[in-house]
Amino acid sequence: MKPRKRTASTMGRVRHARRRLQVWARRHLPPGARLIVGLLFIAGGVLAFLPVLGVWMIPVGLAIAALDVVPVWKRLRGDRKDRRRGS
Numbered sequence: 001m002k003p004r005k006r007t008a009s010t011m012g013r014v015r016h017a018r019r020r021l022q023v024w025a026r027r028h029l030p031p032g033a034r035l036i037v038g039l040l041f042i043a044g045g046v047l048a049f050l051p052v053l054g055v056w057m058i059p060v061g062l063a064i065a066a067l068d069v070v071p072v073w074k075r076l077r078g079d080r081k082d083r084r085r086g087s
Helices: 006-029 031-046 057-065 070-077
Strands: none
Touching: 006 031, 006 057, 031 057
16 A cells, blocks of 8 residues: 655645644633643653554644744744844
8 A cells, every 4th residue: 555645635634623723722721721731732742652642642732832832823823024134
């Protein structure tokens, strides 16, 4: 069986899922809790050898924690205003 190549549509679905998760977390979790939940997801991802936990939890945790870390959130949104002009 050949490994599947990542296509533009697959990456688009991944980006869409990440945005949906971030919107849900922003609406349903208070600011301090988002960072804690994100860190818990990252810690769960480190324990990937356990049956339910897995490496998939690390990027999910980063996406949720990024909501409370402004520079990371701006980078995920694609804001380039923070860069110096002429670079």
